[in-house]
Amino acid sequence: MHLYQNQHLKVYNSLSGKKEDFKPLNEGHIGMYVCGPTVYSNVHLGNCRTFMSFDMIFRYFKHLGYKVRYVRNITDAGHLENDAETGEDKIAKKARLEQLEPMEVVQRYTLDFHTILEKFNFLPPSIEPTATGHIIEQIEIIKTILNKGLAYEINGSVYFDVEKFNKTNEYGKLSGRKLEDMISNTRELAAQDEKRNPQDFALWKKAEPQHIMRWPSPWGDGFPGWHLECTAMSTKYLGETFDIHGGGMDLKFPHHECEIAQAEACNGHAPVNYWMHANMLTLNGKKMAKSTGNNILPHEIFTGENEILSKAYSPSAVRFFMMQAHYNSILDLSDEALLASEKGFHKLMEAWENLAKLPTATVSSFDVAAWKQKCYDAMNDDFNTPILIAHLFEAVKHINLIKESKESITEKDLEVLKGAMHDFIFDILGLENKNATALDSDKLSDVIGLLIQLRNDARANKDFATSDKIREQLETMGIQLKDGKDGTTFSFS
RNA sequence: GGCAUUGUGGCCGAGUGGCUAGGCAGAGCUCUGCAAAAGCUUGUACAGCGGUUCGAAUCCGCUCGAUGCCUCCA
The missing domain is CATH 1.10.730 (Isoleucyl-tRNA Synthetase; Domain 1)
Known part of the structure; x- marks a missing residue:
């Protein structure tokens, strides 16, 4: 008998905008994917809040007796500064600025990320995959989407055709946007843009000769688009449909919207049952x-x-x-x-x-x-x-x-x-x-116990000068004495 | 400018159409040699203006503010 059989959980699903009864696809098992950090700088405190929320959720699922596979990725390539053609990969940019190998940047900030999360007492996710470790899977997805005619290649880059996708599917359903509105609200983009429509997003970007981060593909050397890695890795480790996808509120659009589009284009059905978004700090x-x-x-x-x-x-x-x-x-x-x-x-x-x-x-x-x-x-x-x-x-x-x-x-x-x-x-x-950790030192608590005894002796003799001195000195050391009905106790302040 | 979310007492933060979470701070009391700690008591807040309703902080409209997205961002 597992706890989850008695405890009926409701979760707010960003997709429906309602609290729903939570029912995993496979009883007793949960697949959860959370968009992890792009490791190009020290982890952001707001980022920590998001991951902490999902850490708590992960912990509660486990407590309820679910077997959870929690996948939280590390984005170590493909995250562009912007979506225009001049957009630079964030990690490549940092590497250039600090004169480091891109993987040195990745290593440095992945370590920072893990150190901070450990301090916050996070449980490690079940799998922490990286974008660069899944280039092949990403290429395969692009091939499939191209075959279905929902993407197009131009000058060695591949873009997702949002307008065409929207004819059979609903682009924008997660963030409550309508493609028509988006088109009418779009500012004029730079004329040299290769994309057919501003809403289209990169699945694969051609690497310019000076670009260090590059991988071979059927469309030439390049690197994957940012949204694609999450689709590739969530599909690989959790399946074409899984229970929960989480992330920060700011990822709702366009990142998660694009993930839905890619997965639906590739697999023909929705990837996620419950979308969960943590709010900003x-x-x-x-x-x-x-x-x-x-x-x-x-x-x-x-x-x-x-x-x-x-x-x-x-x-x-x-x-x-x-x-x-x-x-x-x-x-x-x-x-x-x-x-x-x-x-x-x-x-x-x-x-x-x-x-x-x-x-x-x-x-x-x-x-x-x-x-x-x-x-x-x-x-x-x-x-x-x-x-x-x-x-x-x-x-x-x-x-x-x-x-x-x-x-x-x-x-x-x-x-x-x-x-x-x-x-x-x-x-x-x-x-x-x-x-609790401070108290593990038995000797220290023995010593404080002795001081408490000396102080109480002094108090019994009405030698308050001495008793107050002990109390005050301990206080300045961060040890607080507390007189209760059944004697004196202490704590570290 | 567009879309979305949100606006709760000194501060932070839950919440339900009618019976006023919680934490911190403040005040009083109990305990104490004095304190601290702990306990008890105490605060009728819900952005503004209208509307729906027997009744709204909770539903609707408008106004104002904040936040997010709209270009990268958890």
Whole structure:
């Protein structure tokens, strides 16, 4: 018996614009593809939010007992600066600017990407394929689309014929656009453009002689178009039709629209059952952009080396902050908001630690099973993590009251509570308890225990000068003493 | 300019046509040698203007603002 048989999940499908009952193609199995980063610079914090949302989704699916194949690609070629003929490959451009081999650029920023994600406690995807590793598959797809007459070759490049495709299929259904409107709204493009229509997009681009990143193809040396890799890799690893395709909201158009077109042109049917889009992250209410300086890198948050925030924030605090918003809402990052989240996060962690030493009784003063189901209900409602967190704080309240003997819990309920708290906080939200790792040092906690004892002796003798000194000195070292009914405890602040 | 999304109390952020999540901050109280921690109590907010309705923050229209896409972008 798997959890997913009892927990009925609804997901918001961007394609239909509605929350739908989630039903995988094959019971118990889920195929999920998420558009990964183009590794031409340090990973963007907003990018992290998107991947974090899908990490949480991945985690919840696994928790429910699904066998998930999660594919998240690395774009290491083909992502053009723009769609005009002069468009340069982002990685090639960076390589030129920094005088590096393109694959050095790819390696450098892939490593950065993985390092940051690890700090955020991401689970690795099942497969992390690269565009350059799937050139052959991409060429095969182009051949098929050409054979079906939905693409055309010109001067060694191949373009997808959007207008022709639109006669039998519906281009724009994901982003709610109509081709006619798009055509009428198009600005005049440069005259030298090879494309028949501005809406057409490149499947294959001819490499100019100086272009380093090039592969042989039936149309001459070149490189694949950006949208194509996702179709190639998702089809290869998840099949012609799979359950979930995710990515950032900004990829909806044109990237995902083009993916749908390619897959439908190639395979004759829709590639994806549920499209999911994570929303944007803003900084101080404005779009993050390097050009305006309204930008912050993940490691600048962790180290505190930035002009925007008052202090450093741990990856888990940032993760908690992001999980306090629904993945589908715009989230605004600010110092004030992070500060509030960090405090809330510490409160949650303290309660988690207190859970281990709670007294049990013959009756429970609150309904643990009902509470647990409420947590699942929140997650089942399109992964509503803010609601889940609200319920976790409800548990915090009960935990603290039980600790103060103002409420009670049975041993059995306590086990259920512990298990559920662990599942939701660590397995599903993917948070980490910093205190727990610090406490692994038994000697340190013994030493603090000794200081607590000395302080309490001093207090018993009314030597408050000494007791306060111990307390204050520890405080400055980041160790907070907490006097409770049953003695003194401590935590790392 | 076009298309889309969105606008909730000091800050962040859920949400349902009628019974007002949650976190942080603030205030009061309990506890404490004093604090801190913890607990309890306290806030009737929903951009503006109209409309539908017995009743709307929740539905519709307009206005204003923000964000995204429209050229690369999670």
